[in-house]
Amino acid sequence: MDWKRRRTLSSGAVKRVAIVGGTHGNETNGVHLAKHFMRNPQLVKRSSFETEVILSNVAAIKQNTRYVEEDLNRCYLLADLQSEEKSKSSLERKRAREVDAVLGPKASESPRCDLVIDLHNTTAATGVALLMAPDDEFAHEIGHHLSTLDDSVRIVEWNDQPDWPLCPSVGRSGLTFEVGACPWGCLEPELFQRSRRLVSALLDYVDKHNALIANGKREEVTMKVYRSIGVSIDYPRSPDGDPVGHVHPELQGRDFKQLRDGDPLFMTFDGEEEKFDRKALKVPEKYDSVYALFVNEAAYYEKKVALMLMSCGEAKFSKLA
Amino acid sequence: MDWKRRRTLSSGAVKRVAIVGGTHGNETNGVHLAKHFMRNPQLVKRSSFETEVILSNVAAIKQNTRYVEEDLNRCYLLADLQSEEKSKSSLERKRAREVDAVLGPKASESPRCDLVIDLHNTTAATGVALLMAPDDEFAHEIGHHLSTLDDSVRIVEWNDQPDWPLCPSVGRSGLTFEVGACPWGCLEPELFQRSRRLVSALLDYVDKHNALIANGKREEVTMKVYRSIGVSIDYPRSPDGDPVGHVHPELQGRDFKQLRDGDPLFMTFDGEEEKFDRKALKVPEKYDSVYALFVNEAAYYEKKVALMLMSCGEAKFSKLA
Structure with a gap:
């Protein structure tokens, strides 16, 4: 699969956007924001494209738990979606196939959705961290726009693997709204309202993008991004x-x-202090400066992750103007 | 049952204290504080009494969930503990009987434990709220002492029912450490350390109390308390x-x-505002002033509780000096 070729281009029209809630069933802000949009479809309707809103892990939402059998947001690798055996191995694997059929499918070079917005929450104090693939140009320009509207918006390039197992990867382009600090099972007032406004601004931006295509004028953008260093x-x-x-x-x-x-x-x-030590933690020397992300995310205790390290750099890209 | 007569009196010796973690399996600070004490028993050892540390809902701790079948902290009514049928009706009912046998039993006028400390966390910003029965004198004097050590300690009289279904009620006296804001599944650093220091100070206080009994001198105390108004x-x-x-x-x-x-x-x-309206919410007129508690506790969505109302008053009691 030529992943890059499949992407929504920064010059291309967006015909369908998907908003996904409940990929993790206990990330309550995102679940209820998606439900709010489902109840009030006029809020996400724009003239130049269609918007669909879905709840992904409905069984986990019902149980107010992250997942029932395994983490749904690790089930979207193409090879896994295509494996008959794997797809039957858990409730989440089965659901991943259904979601893939609606949003993608990932195996297609012309998936149904041009942009997938996946609404997550975290107990870490991320503010609004927008997670995206490093080569996803359109996600970057959306991130740039939202960062001009809200200081708490930060851009995070999640990894540089060719394929990745997260939900937004089944559409053309996509991003994860990772919003925190928000406890499991809770509506966090400020973050809920901020997410609602930012998703709305995102849809406005896509609408404007579509209108600018005929014009064709472009401008260069430079933006600060955080990058996973693994x-x-x-x-x-x-x-x-x-x-x-x-x-x-x-x-x-x-x-x-x-x-x-x-x-x-x-x-x-x-009460004894333990200090950060690059050498002991095997931080590659090429990263002069490193930054903490997902500090004390509740779901990552089982993944043996108290925090992840990021580098910080600049992304350059062009967008319609 | 004469509940009052069963209590640890403010003049009586304390022979055994129990510290309980994991009555709710996802209240991680309390779970790991109890485990920390189990690993390091010298931390809770005092010369004048025995200390036992137990984990109550071990199945829920393993699953990182509040409970498996029902809320264990509603399973300790005497009538429920004594009902053969009820005790078999859920994993938590069975466990309540086991815990009762170790800490109480509640049916006994001379239970094994004179004081039961139950370590909870909440997503509400309670600081350290110490929940106790209104007639539990010894719990009040402990609360008073801890409130002199830490400004975030507040005393809450939980209800005035003769019997109540919470874990500490199976011993003579007891209190619930309700510590927040702390997300489910998370160790919250400041609150963990604060809880550890306060439990240690509590044990020191009980030790000192035992030493003062021979002396017999008493002093009067007045203390601010919050009271549930139902x-x-x-x-x-x-x-x-x-x-x-x-x-x-x-x-x-x-x-x-x-x-x-x-x-x-x-x-x-x-984004529409809804205002507090005493009349619409049927707040009894006798309460001039009311206060919010458990604001946005994640576990209470299913109980249809966004917050509870408290009154505020004074408790007067005497203690050994």
Whole structure:
């Protein structure tokens, strides 16, 4: 599959946008924002394209749990979607196929949806982190626009693998709204309202984009982006796997903070400090500066991730003007 | 049962204290604080009494969920514990009997534990709210002592029913540490450390109390307490039961805030404000002033509770000096 060729181009028309809630069933802000749009379809209707709103992991939403059998947002690799055996192996694998059929399918070079917006929440204090593929130009220009509207919007390039298992990857282009800090099962008032406004502004932007196509004039944009460097750090644990320390109080709630050698990282339950140490954590030397992301995300305890490290750089791209 | 006669008196010796974690399996701070004490028993050992640490809902802890079949912290009514049929009706009912046998039993006038400390967390911004029975003198004096050590400690009289279904009620005296805001599944650094210090100070206090008994000198104490008035308020909901509004951003995170007619209470998803209205909410006239508690607790969506109302008053009691 030539993933790049499949993308919505920054010069192309957007015919259909999908808004997805409940890929994780306990990320309540996103679930209820999607339901709000389903109840009030005029809010997401725009003249130049269609908008569809779906709930993805309905079983997990019902149980107010992240997933029932496995993480749905790791089920969208093309090879997995195409494997008959794999697709029958869990409730989420089955659902991934259904969602893929509606939004993609991923195997198609002309998927149904040109843009997939997946609404997530996190217990980490990410603000509004927009996760996207590094080669997804259209997602970048949307991210750039939203970042001009709200200081808490940050752009995160999630990874540079050719295929990736997250929901937005089944459409042409897509992005994950990762909004926090928000506890599981909770509507967090400020973040809910901010997400609602930003999704609405996103749809307006796509509408405007479609109108600018005939014109064809372009402008260059430079934007700050955070990039996953593939290094994550686990909590201090006892031999039986239980955590015996937590994130350091000075790091808690400080997503996107730069981490330097000697910075406080964890605190043992007894109050002993553990410091950040690039060498011990095998941070590749080529990254001069590294930044924390998903600090103390509840769902990542089981993934053995207390935080991930990002680099920060610039993305350059052009957009219709 | 003469509940009052069963209590640990403010003049009596404490021979055994129980610390309970995981009555709700996803209240992670409390679970890991209890495990920390189990790993390091010297931290909770005092010379004048025994301390036992137990995990109550082990199945729910394993699943990182509040409960498996029903809320364990509603399973400790004496009549329910004594009913053969009821005790077999859920995993939690069975476990309640086991916990009761270890800490109580409740049917006994001389239960094993003189004081039961149950470690909870909440997504509401309660700080450290100590929940206790209005007639539990010893719990009150402990609460008073802890409130002198930490400004975020508040005393809450939970209800005035003769019997109550919460875990601490199976021992003589007891209190619930309700600590928040803390997301489900998360170790919240500041609150974890604060809880650890306060539990330690509590044990020191009990130790000192035991030493003062021979002396017998007493002093009078007056303390501010919040009291449940039995009124709770549900989220705005659609006819199908889904919330269509959240706590107002000005109320979010403001537990113990006084609510006056016209104060912002909810916001609909579209951003419309709903105001607090005593009459519409049937707040009894005898309560001049009312205060919010458990504002936006994730577990209470299913209980149809967005917040509870409290009155505020004074408790007077005497303690050994």
